[in-house]
Amino acid sequence: xxxRKPRLEGKVAxxxxxxxxxxxxxxLLFAEEGAKVVICDIAESGxxxxxxxxxxxxxxxxxxxxxxxxxxxxxxIEKTIERYGRLDVLVNNAGIPSSGTVLDITEAEWxxxxxxxxxxxxxxxKYAIPEMMKGGGGVIVNVASVLGLVGGKGEAAxxxxxxxxxxxxxxxxxxxxxxxxxxxxxxxxxxxxxxRQRIMASKAPEERRAAELKIPIKRVARPEEIARAILFLAxxxxxxxxxxxxxxxxxxxxx
Ligand SMILES: NC(=O)c1ccc[n+]([C@@H]2O[C@H](COP(=O)([O-])OP(=O)(O)OC[C@H]3O[C@@H](n4cnc5c(N)ncnc54)[C@H](O)[C@@H]3O)[C@@H](O)[C@H]2O)c1
Numbered sequence: 001x002x003x004r005k006p007r008l009e010g011k012v013a014x015x016x017x018x019x020x021x022x023x024x025x026x027x028l029l030f031a032e033e034g035a036k037v038v039i040c041d042i043a044e045s046g047x048x049x050x051x052x053x054x055x056x057x058x059x060x061x062x063x064x065x066x067x068x069x070x071x072x073x074x075x076x077i078e079k080t081i082e083r084y085g086r087l088d089v090l091v092n093n094a095g096i097p098s099s100g101t102v103l104d105i106t107e108a109e110w111x112x113x114x115x116x117x118x119x120x121x122x123x124x125x126k127y128a129i130p131e132m133m134k135g136g137g138g139v140i141v142n143v144a145s146v147l148g149l150v151g152g153k154g155e156a157a158x159x160x161x162x163x164x165x166x167x168x169x170x171x172x173x174x175x176x177x178x179x180x181x182x183x184x185x186x187x188x189x190x191x192x193x194x195x196r197q198r199i200m201a202s203k204a205p206e207e208r209r210a211a212e213l214k215i216p217i218k219r220v221a222r223p224e225e226i227a228r229a230i231l232f233l234a235x236x237x238x239x240x241x242x243x244x245x246x247x248x249x250x251x252x253x254x255x
Pocket of ligand 1: 016017018019020021022023040041042043045065066067068093094095096097116143144145146187188189190191192193194195196
């Protein structure tokens with residue numbers, strides 16, 4: 001007989017980039033675990049995820065936001081507080097890919113990747129933390145990548161943004177531990193999401209399979225497998241963890 005209490009019962013959680021892939025899976029899982037979910041996305045797909053949650057009996061709102069714009073992020077936090085009165089969890093998941101060496105990419109592309117993947121997490125943290133402090137604590141989970149730990153060939157801006165996000169995680173953890181705000185990040189390996197499907201579309205089937213065979217578990221992750229790791233970091237089950245980097249990559253970086 002299971003009398004398990006939902007892991008995020010009564011918690012208010014913002015998930016950025018929740019209209020697709022890992023963010024969507026995390027939003028659905030958080031709602032199942034009793035959270036009131038604020039779906040933040042630059043794309044309208046966030047509205048569909050919101051509908052999916054409410055149709056299943058969960059609680060969610062969608063707020064259309066570009067995380068790289070301070071005005072948008074201020075609005076996101078303001079609306080969250082207006083609707084739910086508090087903020088407990090922030091998942092900085094919104095991200096965009098980028099391919100090319102520093103010789104290939106333009107200054108504008110570099111700026112956009114860093115603006116979304118790194119500045120977005122800075123802005124969301126900047127506006128969310130004061131609300132967490134008012135509530136007596138909170139949790140931030142940053143979605144980085146194994147490409148923030150090791151280099152990826154031809155992905156300079158993306159690697160730099162994710163490496164920066166891992167370092168930001170540690171700095172935030174130190175700065176706000178005394179306010180009972182825990183900050184951790186996850187580093188997924190390859191995950192079957194619309195982002196990966198777009199990247200892989202240009203590659204031949206043999207090349208895709210060869211990439212999978214380089215993963216010790218011999219397959220890419222399902223978004224739900226990453227969402228479960230995010231849930232662990234967002235819940236009290238990880239109460240003694242802060243400043244950590246949780247690698248979820250099927251063994252890819254263990255080699
Ligand atoms: N898929 C992978 O293999 C993989 C691996 C490691 C890390 N990640 C990271 O996981 C996160 C989610 O990736 P995914 O694979 O689910 O991608 P995805 O493209 O399926 O979803 C990303 C979502 O972020 C949203 N978004 C993009 N820019 C935004 C902005 N400026 N403001 C608000 N929302 C914005 C998109 O609209 C989209 O809904 C990203 O940070 C990505 O870098 C993905």
